[in-house]
Structures are given as structure tokens and as C-alpha cells.
Amino acid sequence: MRPVYVINGFLESGKTEFINYTLSQPYFQAKGNTLLILCEEGEVEYDSEVLKATRTIVEKIEDEADFTADNLSSLDKKYKPERVIIEFNGMWNYKKVKFPWFWNIEQQITTIDASTFPTYYTNMKSLLNEMLKKSELIIFNRCDGLGEELATYKRNVKAVNQKADIVFEDAQGEISQIFESDLPFDLNADIIELDNYGYGIFFIDAMDHLDRYLGKKIKYLAQVMKPEDVGKNFFVPGRMAMTCCAEDMSFLGYLCRYDKANTLENRDWITITARVGRAALPEYDGNEGPVLDAIEIVRADAPAPKDQVISFT
Numbered sequence: 001m002r003p004v005y006v007i008n009g010f011l012e013s014g015k016t017e018f019i020n021y022t023l024s025q026p027y028f029q030a031k032g033n034t035l036l037i038l039c040e041e042g043e044v045e046y047d048s049e050v051l052k053a054t055r056t057i058v059e060k061i062e063d064e065a066d067f068t069a070d071n072l073s074s075l076d077k078k079y080k081p082e083r084v085i086i087e088f089n090g091m092w093n094y095k096k097v098k099f100p101w102f103w104n105i106e107q108q109i110t111t112i113d114a115s116t117f118p119t120y121y122t123n124m125k126s127l128l129n130e131m132l133k134k135s136e137l138i139i140f141n142r143c144d145g146l147g148e149e150l151a152t153y154k155r156n157v158k159a160v161n162q163k164a165d166i167v168f169e170d171a172q173g174e175i176s177q178i179f180e181s182d183l184p185f186d187l188n189a190d191i192i193e194l195d196n197y198g199y200g201i202f203f204i205d206a207m208d209h210l211d212r213y214l215g216k217k218i219k220y221l222a223q224v225m226k227p228e229d230v231g232k233n234f235f236v237p238g239r240m241a242m243t244c245c246a247e248d249m250s251f252l253g254y255l256c257r258y259d260k261a262n263t264l265e266n267r268d269w270i271t272i273t274a275r276v277g278r279a280a281l282p283e284y285d286g287n288e289g290p291v292l293d294a295i296e297i298v299r300a301d302a303p304a305p306k307d308q309v310i311s312f313t
Contacts, residue, residue: 001104002076003083008131009111010090010120014141016044018111019085023047023054032082033057035075039067039089057081064089069098076100094130110135114143114168117153132160137167144170158204159241180212187212191273194220196310199239203252206276206290213276213290221300223308224268225251226261235261237272237292240309249309255281256292269300 009015019036024047034056036046041060051058057079061067076084084103088094099105110131112120117140120128132138138157143150150168157166167174180187183205185198194202199220206213222237230236238253256274264270274292281289302308 002081002100002102003106004099004103005083005085005106006088006108007086007111008088008090008094008108008135010113010116010124010128011040012042013090013113013116014111014139015087016042016046017141018109018139019087020044020047020050023056024050033079035059035079035081035084037061037072037075037084037086039087039092056085064092067092067097069100072103073100076103088131090127090131093127105134107137108135109137109139111139111141112153114140114146114150114153121153121156129160132157132164135161135164137165139167139169141169143168155201155204158207159200162204162207180209187216191217191219194218196221196239196307200241200252200310203238203254206254210276210278210288210290214278216276217273217295218276218292219271219273221303222253222270222272224264224266224270225253226264226266230255233257233259233261235264237270237274242309242311252310254290254292255279255283256294258294258297260297264297269302271298271300272296 007015007019023034032055034054036051036056036058038058038060039062046058050056059075059079061071083106138161140150140153154166157164184201185192185194192202199222202213202218202220220237221239223239225236225238227236234255234257236251236253237256238251240249241252242249256272258264272292272294273296274294277291277293278288279291280286281291283289
């Protein structure tokens with residue numbers, strides 16, 4: 001199988017800089033040729049010396065209609081590369097892309113110009129989300145002068161791809177920030193009460209900053225989901241969330257221990273008070289992640305239809 005690395009992003013988002021940097025690193029000095037497929041050209045050019053030193057062959061595909069599995073197979077047959085890097089055109093619909101059957105997507109990365117992110121997120125959300133969904137790494141560059149806005153950007157991305165690693169960079173390099181001040185609830189309250197918006201923020205933030213919540217009590221309106229493989233004393237109290245549009249929804253919830261879980265039915269509405277803990281679960285790929293211990297569960301009426309699905313926008 002041919003390893004393929006896809007670098008997504010809109011024009012001038014930093015794709016070329018990222019690939020130039022990657023090619024020049026010692027860890028990339030691998031044997032064989034690299035096929036670099038360019039789907040658009042920005043102001044930054046590739047370093048010819050780096051391309052030569054890394055035996056990188058550049059091919060351009062400028063028309064979306066030409067980005068087909070057959071054409072990609074022809075390039076593969078022509079050059080027989082050890083690996084393929086694709087600088088993808090952010091204006092093309094990644095959802096429609098077809099790769100040769102023998103190409104394996106090893107890694108997908110999306111680069112984002114933080115200074116223009118709000119514009120693209122507002123006006124081209126569908127295209128952006130298709131890039132974000134399967135990206136393992138999302139890099140926000142040009143973050144100079146931005147502060148609390150980055151917390152919102154991170155939530156926007158995590159709503160689409162919960163597992164992606166997100167990196168913020170400015171002119172000095174990677175930024176490490178804690179956005180606790182941006183949380184829409186009081187972490188020091190005896191019981192942290194979460195409204196619809198607050199629950200969405202908690203769900204995303206607890207994945208990245210679990211230590212903030214360990215041992216704390218939370219209370220929120222939830223719907224019951226009972227997966228078949230979690231055991232009789234467990235269920236998932238969560239909410240349906242719309243991450244992009246009505247056709248793009250998912251159930252967001254953490255596993256909860258409850259010795260009376262057998263009294264609950266799928267889709268029941270409850271108000272739950274629970275304590276936040278941590279455990280190693282298969283869903284976390286063997287790592288530790290959030291798990292809840294129910295303190296009190298009260299039956300609740302279903303909210304109005306318009307309030308049954310939470311949104312991050």
C-alpha cells in the first residue's frame with residue numbers, strides 16, 4: 001500500500017510552509033522518491049534545493065475534474081514513489097475525492113490561517129468541515145494578537161472532530177494556552193449546572209482538560225443511550241448535537257455508572273447529577289478519559305423540539 005499524506009486548507013493557510021518545513025527535517029530523509037501533488041499555488045514557493053535533496057517530484061493538478069483515481073494511478077505508475085504528499089485545494093469538496101485502491105491515507109492535516117478563520121467558518125462551513133472531519137492534526141497559524149478568540153475556534157473545530165489534535169502557532173512558535181476563563185459556568189460551584197450550551201462546552205473541554213473536572217459534581221438535562229456492550233450498570237447520558245447542519249448530528253455523552261441503569265430506557269429524558277472521574281476505556285484507545293458516577297437521577301419531560309438538539313454555533 002502506498003502511504004499518502006493529505007495537507008488540507010484554504011489558499012494562503014500555510015500548507016506550503018508546512019510541507020516545506022516537513023521535507024527539510026532530518027526525520028523525512030527517507031529512501032525512494034516522494035511524489036508531491038499540488039492542487040493550487042499560493043504566494044509561497046517550494047525550495048528547489050529541498051526538493052532535490054529529498055528526491056521530491058512535483059506534479060500539478062489544477063482542475064478539480066482531473067483529480068480522479070485514474071489520473072492519480074497514472075502518476076503513481078509513472079513515478080513509482082515511496083510516498084505521496086498532496087497539497088489539496090480547499091475550495092474542492094474533499095467528500096467527493098476518490099483515491100486509488102492501493103493508496104492508504106497515512107495522515108491528514110488541515111492548516112488554518114487564524115486571522116481569516118471566522119470568515120471561512122461563517123461562509124464556507126461545509127467545505128471546511130469536510131476537511132476537518134478526518135484530520136488527525138489541525139494547525140492554526142498566524143495567531144499573533146489573538147487571545148480568547150482561540151478558545152472559540154477550538155470549540156468550533158472540536159464540535160466537528162473530537163479526536164483531532166489542535167495546535168496554535170504565532171510568529172514565535174507553538175502557543176500553549178488554558179482557556180478556563182472562557183468557560184460559561186463556574187468551576188468552583190458546589191454543583192456545576194450546565195445548560196444546553198454549557199453541556200456542549202463541558203463535553204469538549206473535559207476531553208482535553210479532565211483535571212479541571214475530576215471530583216466535581218455536574219448537573220444537566222440528558223437523554224439516555226444504552227449501548228449493548230457497556231454492562232448492566234452503565235449507560236450514557238448525553239445530548240444530540242448539530243455540528244454543521246441538520247444532516248450532520250452526533251450523540252455526545254460520557255459513560256456513566258449507575259446501579260439502577262436497568263430501570264432506564266433508551267431515549268428517556270432525565271436530569272442527572274453526577275461526579276466526574278476518569279477511567280481507561282476502549283473508546284479512549286486504552287488511555288484514560290472522562291467517566292461519570294451518578295449521584296441522583298430524576299425523570300424529566302422532553303424539552304421543546306427546538307431545544308432537543310444542542311448547537312455549537
